[in-house]
Amino acid sequence: MKSITIIFLCILSVFIGTSFTGGGSSQSNQSNNPVAKASENPVVYYFHNTRRCAICNAVENESKKALQELYGDKVPFLAYNIEETEGREKAGEIGVFGQALLIVSRDTTVNITVEGFMYARTDPDRFKQIIKESTDPLL
Numbered sequence: 311m312k313s314i315t316i317i318f319l320c321i322l323s324v325f326i327g328t329s330f331t332g333g334g335s336s337q338s339n340q341s342n343n344p345v346a347k348a349s350e351n352p353v354v355y356y357f358h359n360t361r362r363c364a365i366c367n368a369v370e371n372e373s374k375k376a377l378q379e380l381y382g383d384k385v386p387f388l389a390y391n392i393e394e395t396e397g398r399e400k401a402g403e404i405g406v407f408g409q410a411l412l413i414v415s416r417d418t419t420v421n422i423t424v425e426g427f428m429y430a431r432t433d434p435d436r437f438k439q440i441i442k443e444s445t446d447p448l449l
Contacts, residue, residue, distance in 0.1 A: 415448035
């Protein structure tokens, strides 16, 4: 019962977090984003809390694995704990207020948080395909 509660709270925090970051896999222009402008290639950011469930860990691990397999070192993966100072500052720069998995390139941000939490643990191949479909147009 305790693990069900933790998983429920993790999923709930994802949906609350994505409501602040634009939700879904929609693209949004963020021309005032200095981090996005500084990078020619996309950068994948994963913002998480200190306490994480198996799904949260799977999102990080499967994202790293997929990016390495697909792009090598060309597309960096950066994980930040939003409960720590550095993570809060980076989240503020990008405009994130909760858990999020974002692909950022120049003026474009693609939010794949929901997809990550839906597929990273249960269907990693599908999740890898979503990462590829979301990242390729930004290269």
